Amino acid sequence: MAEDDARISLEPQRLSMGRMSRIEVATSASARPQLILEGDIQFSQAAALWSSVRKRLKPVTRGETLNFDLSRVDSIDGGSMALLVHLRNELKLRGVRSDFVGATGSVQELVHLYRGDENPIRRKRRRPKKSLDEIGERTLAFFGGIREVFGFLGSMILAVLGLLREPHTGNWKEVPHLMERTGADAVPIVVLINFLVGFVMAFQGAVQLKQFGANIYVADLVGLSVTRELGPLMTAIIVCGRSGAAFAAELGTMKVSEELDALRTMGFGPVRYLVLPRTLALMLVLPLLTLLADLVAIGGGLVVGILTLDLSVSGYLSETRQVLSVWDVFSGLLKSVVFALAISIISCQQGFATTGGAEGVGRRTTSSVVAILFSLILIDATFTMFFYFFDL
Amino acid sequence: MSETIIQVTDLTMGYDDVVLQQHASFEVFAGDVFAILGGSGCGKSTMLRYLVGLEQPLHGDIQIAGLGRPNLEVGRPPFGVMFQSGALFGSLTVGENVGLALEQWTDLPHDAIAAVVLAKLRLVGLQGTEDKFPSEISGGMKKRAAIARALALEPSLIFLDEPSAGLDPVSAVELDELILTMNRGLNLTVVIVTHELASIFKIANRCIMLDKQSKSIIARGDPRELRDTSQDPRVREFFNRQVHQS
Numbered sequence: 001m002a003e004d005d006a007r008i009s010l011e012p013q014r015l016s017m018g019r020m021s022r023i024e025v026a027t028s029a030s031a032r033p034q035l036i037l038e039g040d041i042q043f044s045q046a047a048a049l050w051s052s053v054r055k056r057l058k059p060v061t062r063g064e065t066l067n068f069d070l071s072r073v074d075s076i077d078g079g080s081m082a083l084l085v086h087l088r089n090e091l092k093l094r095g096v097r098s099d100f101v102g103a104t105g106s107v108q109e110l111v112h113l114y115r116g117d118e119n120p121i122r123r124k125r126r127r128p129k130k131s132l133d134e135i136g137e138r139t140l141a142f143f144g145g146i147r148e149v150f151g152f153l154g155s156m157i158l159a160v161l162g163l164l165r166e167p168h169t170g171n172w173k174e175v176p177h178l179m180e181r182t183g184a185d186a187v188p189i190v191v192l193i194n195f196l197v198g199f200v201m202a203f204q205g206a207v208q209l210k211q212f213g214a215n216i217y218v219a220d221l222v223g224l225s226v227t228r229e230l231g232p233l234m235t236a237i238i239v240c241g242r243s244g245a246a247f248a249a250e251l252g253t254m255k256v257s258e259e260l261d262a263l264r265t266m267g268f269g270p271v272r273y274l275v276l277p278r279t280l281a282l283m284l285v286l287p288l289l290t291l292l293a294d295l296v297a298i299g300g301g302l303v304v305g306i307l308t309l310d311l312s313v314s315g316y317l318s319e320t321r322q323v324l325s326v327w328d329v330f331s332g333l334l335k336s337v338v339f340a341l342a343i344s345i346i347s348c349q350q351g352f353a354t355t356g357g358a359e360g361v362g363r364r365t366t367s368s369v370v371a372i373l374f375s376l377i378l379i380d381a382t383f384t385m386f387f388y389f390f391d392l
Numbered sequence: 393m394s395e396t397i398i399q400v401t402d403l404t405m406g407y408d409d410v411v412l413q414q415h416a417s418f419e420v421f422a423g424d425v426f427a428i429l430g431g432s433g434c435g436k437s438t439m440l441r442y443l444v445g446l447e448q449p450l451h452g453d454i455q456i457a458g459l460g461r462p463n464l465e466v467g468r469p470p471f472g473v474m475f476q477s478g479a480l481f482g483s484l485t486v487g488e489n490v491g492l493a494l495e496q497w498t499d500l501p502h503d504a505i506a507a508v509v510l511a512k513l514r515l516v517g518l519q520g521t522e523d524k525f526p527s528e529i530s531g532g533m534k535k536r537a538a539i540a541r542a543l544a545l546e547p548s549l550i551f552l553d554e555p556s557a558g559l560d561p562v563s564a565v566e567l568d569e570l571i572l573t574m575n576r577g578l579n580l581t582v583v584i585v586t587h588e589l590a591s592i593f594k595i596a597n598r599c600i601m602l603d604k605q606s607k608s609i610i611a612r613g614d615p616r617e618l619r620d621t622s623q624d625p626r627v628r629e630f631f632n633r634q635v636h637q638s
Contacts, residue, residue, distance in 0.1 A: 043546040046508075047499045078578050079546040082511030083504055106579070113577045114511055126523070356527035357482030 033065060034101070038072030043079035050083050057087060062095035070111070071102025081110045089120035152271075152349040156279070159272040174277040175284075182243040182278075183285030187292065189242070190235055194293035197230055198222050198300025206309055215309040219319035222301030227324060228387075231293040232332045233380055236339035239286060240372040244347040247278055248368035251351025252361040260352070270352070279344040286340035287333040294329065331392065335383050342375045394421035396457065397549055397581050398443060403452035405435065405442050411450070412438055414607050418600050422457075422548075425575050425582045425595050427615060430602035431630065436585045437476065439602065440553050443583065444473050456549070468497040471549040472542025476557065478534035480526040486513065486537045487522030493544045512540040516570060532563040539570065543578075550574070552584045556591050568594050589631065593619070601627060 035056055041049065060066050068088055070076075076084075084100075091098040100111045111117055129137075163170050205221045251274060254260050260270045298320055305311035350368035354360045386392070398420040406412045412435035420426045428436045441447045443454060445462030456462055459470050480489045491509045494500060500508070513519055516536040518529075526534055535555055542550050555571065556564035568591050574580045575595075586592060592599065592615050599618070601611040603626060611618050611627045619631035 043498075046504070047501070050500060050504045077546045078511075078515070078543065079508055082508045085511060086504075086507035106577075109577050113515065113573065115514065356525065359482035360527065 034067045034069040036069045036072065037084075038074075040074050041076040041080045043077050046080055046083055049080060050087075053084070053087055057091055060091065060094075060096050065097040066091060067097075067099050067101045069102045070100055070107050071104070073103070073107050076107055076110060078110065078114065081114045081116065085111075085114045085116040088116060092120050093122060148353055149346070149349055152352065153345060155271050156275060156345065159269060159276055162269070163272060163276060169272065171273045171277045175281050178277055178281035179285050181246075182239065182281055183289060186239060186242055186285075186289060190238055190289050190293055191296050193238060194226075194231060194234055194297040195300040197234055198226055198297030198302075199304055200300075201225060201230070201297075202301035202304035203308070206304060210309065215305070215311060216315065216319050218301060218305050218309060218311070219316045220323040223298055223320040223324050224328060226297040226301075227294045227328045227332045229332075229380070229384070231297055232290045232335040232339060233376065235290045235293045236286065236336060236343065236376050237373065239282070239289065239340075240343050240347075240369060240376065243282065244343045244372045245365050245369050247344070247347035248351045248354075248365045249361055251348055252354030252364045255352060255354045256357055256360060271348075275344070275348040275352075278348060279341065282340040282344045283337055286336045286343075290333055290336040291329075294332065327392065331383070331387060335380065338379055338383075339376055342379060343372050346372045346375060394423055396420070397422050397424070398457070398583070399453075399455040400443070401453045401455075403442065403454060404450045405438060405447065406450055411607055413602055413609075414451075416452070416600075416602075416609050418609065418612060420581060420583055421598075422581055423575070423579065424598050425571065425584065427592050427596035427599035428583065428585045428602065429587060429592065429599050429615070429630065431587070431604060434602040434604040436587075436602060437553050440473075440551055440583070440585050444469075444471065444551055468545065470547060471551060472539075472545065472547040473551045474535065474538040474542045474553060474555060476553040478526070478531075478538040480534055480537055480541070482526050485523050485525055486518065486529065489526070489537060490522075490541045490544050493541070497545060508544070509540075512543055513537070515543070516540045517566070532559045532567070535559070535567065536570070539574075543574070543580075548579070549581045549583070552582060552586075554586055554588075555584065556586065556588050564588065564591060565594075571595050589633065601630065 035053065037053075057066070068084060088098050088100065100116045103111050202218050202222050205218050206215070209215055209217050209221075251260070254274075260274075263270050263273060302313065302316050305316045306313065347368045350364045350371070354364040356363075396419045400419065401417050403416040404411060404414040405416075416439070428439055430436050438447070442449060443456075443462065445464045454462055456470070480486070481492070484492065487506075487509050490512050491505050494505045494508055498505070509522060510519070513522055516539050518533060518536050518540065521529055521533065521537070526537070529537065539550075539552070539555070542552075552571070556567050559567065571582055571584070572595055575582050582595075584596065596615050598613065599611075599615045600609045601618070602608075603610040610624055611622055615631070618627055622628055622631070
C-alpha cells in the first residue's frame with residue numbers, strides 16, 4: 001500500500017455475533033487510478049462509507065479512469081454494495097471509465113446481483129406537471145365526480161323500482177338495526193347539542209329583548225328559528241358526522257376488500273342490499289330526531305326564560321304555541337327527509353367510489369363529510385328561498 | 393453444524409382459552425430456507441407472529457441470535473418481515489415504503505437512501521415502480537415490494553408469510569427464484585410460511601409441519617425426504633395431496 005496517497009479508516013464497529021466492521025478507503029495514485037476498499041464493509045457504516053467515497057469521486061473528471069478495487073474486501077453486504085454500484089454508475093454517467101475490479105467469490109456474486117457489472121441506464125427525468133394541466137385534470141375530476149353522483153342516483157332509482165316490483169328481495173331485516181345505529185344511538189348527542197343551541201340562542205336574544213321590555217318574545221325567537229332552521233340543520237349535521245362518515249367508511253372498506261364484488265357475484269345488487277336500507281333508515285329516523293331536537297331546543301330556551309327573564313313556564317309555552325304553526329314544524333321535518341336522502345346518497349356513493357386501500361377509505365370518508373355539509377347548506381338555502389318566495 | 397439463528401423451546405401459542413400449538417421446539421440455522429408447513433388453520437401464520445414478537449408465548453421461549461427474546465419495542469429490528477398481503481402503506485409510494493426504515497434507522501443522506509431503494513427494487517425486479525402507489529401495482533408486485541421493504545435494513549434473517557399465495561405460476565416461480573437468490577447471494581436466512589408444495593420442494597432445505605388436530609409438530613427435516621420416506625399418514629397426505637382416509 002506504499003503507493004496510496006490518501007487513506008481513510010472508518011471507525012470500527014461491533015457487529016452482531018461478535019464480528020467487527022472494518023472499512024478502509026484509499027485512493028491509489030498509480031498509473032491506473034483505483035479506489036481501494038478493504039475490510040468488512042457493513043451497512044451500519046453506510047453513511048460514512050457514502051460520504052468518504054463520494055468525496056474521493058468529486059475531483060474525477062470526464063475521460064479519466066477510476067476503478068473500484070474490491071480485492072481486499074473480506075465481506076460486504078447488499079446495502080453497501082448498492083451504494084457502491086450507485087456511486088460507480090454516477091461516475092460512468094459523468095463520462096468517467098469505472099468498473100469493479102478484483103472481486104472474488106461472494107463479493108463478485110454481490111457485484112453481479114446488484115448489476116455492478118452492467119452499464120448504467122440514464123434515467124429519464126419526469127416532467128413536472130404544468131399548472132394548466134393540473135387545473136384541467138382537477139376540472140375533469142370535479143365534473144367526473146358530479147357525473148358519478150348522478151350515475152349513482154340513477155342506479156338507486158333503478159334499485160327502488162326493482163324493489164317495488166319484488167318487495168321480498170329487499171334487505172328489510174337490516175333496517176331496524178340501522179335505525180337503532182343512526183337514530184337511537186344518536187339521541188344523547190342530539191339532545192345535548194340542540195338543548196345548548198336553544199339555550200345559547202335564548203341568551204343572545206334575551207340581552208337585546210330585555211332592553212325593550214319584550215322578554216316574552218324570546219319564546220318566539222327560539223321556537224321559530226329552531227323548528228324552521230336550526231333544529232333540522234343541526235340534527236342533520238350531527239347525523240352527517242356520525243352516520244354519514246360511518247356509511248362512507250364502512251362501504252369503502254367493503255369496496256377495497258372486494259366484499260362488494262363478492263356481493264355482486266352472489267347475485268345481490270349492492271345498491272339494493274346496502275344502500276336502500278341505509279337510506280330508508282335515515283329517512284325514517286332523521287325526522288324523529290329533528291322533532292326531538294325541536295323540543296329540547298325549546299326546552300333550552302325555556303330554561304333561560306325562567307332563569308334570566310323571569311318568565312313563567314306556562315307563559316313561555318303558551319307564547320311558543322301561539323307563534324308556531326303546524327307548517328313551521330312540518331317544513332322542518334320535510335327538510336330533514338331531504339337532508340337524510342342527501343346524507344345517504346353522498347356517503348354511500350363515496351363509499352362505493354373508494355379505491356386504494358386504507359388511505360382511500362380515509363380520503364373518501366373525509367370528502368363525503370365535506371360534500372354532505374356543503375349539500376346540507378345548499379339544500380337548506382334552497383328551501384328557505386322557496387318558502388320565502390311562495391310565502392310558506 | 394451452522395450457527396443457530398432461532399431457538400424455539402416448548403412453545404405454546406394461542407389466544408384466550410384456545411391453544412393453537414403446544415410444546416413446539418425447533419431451531420433454525422444460519423443459511424436455512426426454513427419452511428413452516430401445515431394445513432389451513434393449524435397456526436402457521438400465528439407461529440410466524442410469535443417468532444417476530446408480535447405475540448407473546450403462553451408458555452415456552454423463543455430466542456433469536458443477537459437479540460434474545462423477540463421484542464419489537466427495543467428499536468431497529470434485526471430481521472425483515474413480509475406479510476401475506478404485502479401490508480404496504482397505501483399512502484406512501486412503493487419507493488417510500490422501501491425507504492421508510494432507512495429514514496428511521498440510518499443516518500444516510502436522501503440521495504443515498506434513494507440509491508439503496510432503487511437497488512432493492514431492482515433486486516426484486518421492480519425497477520420503475522418507485523413512484524407508483526401500492527394501489528397501482530399488481531398483487532405479485534406488492535409482494536415483491538414488501539420483500540424489498542423487508543430487505544431494506546440488510547437483515548440476516550427474513551420472515552415470509554405465504555409469499556407465493558395467490559400468484560400466477562410464473563410469478564410464483566420467479567418469487568421462488570428471488571428467495572433462493574437472496575438466500576445464496578445475500579447469505580440470508582429465510583423462514584417461510586407456505587403450503588405451496590412446488591415452492592416448498594424447490595426452495596426449502598428444512599421444515600416443520602404443524603398439525604391442527606394434535607396441536608403439535610408432526611414432522612421435521614428435509615421436505616423432500618419427508619415426502620419420500622415419512623410413514624406418518626398425515627405427512628404423506630400433505631405432501632402427496634391426498635384426501636384423508638378414515
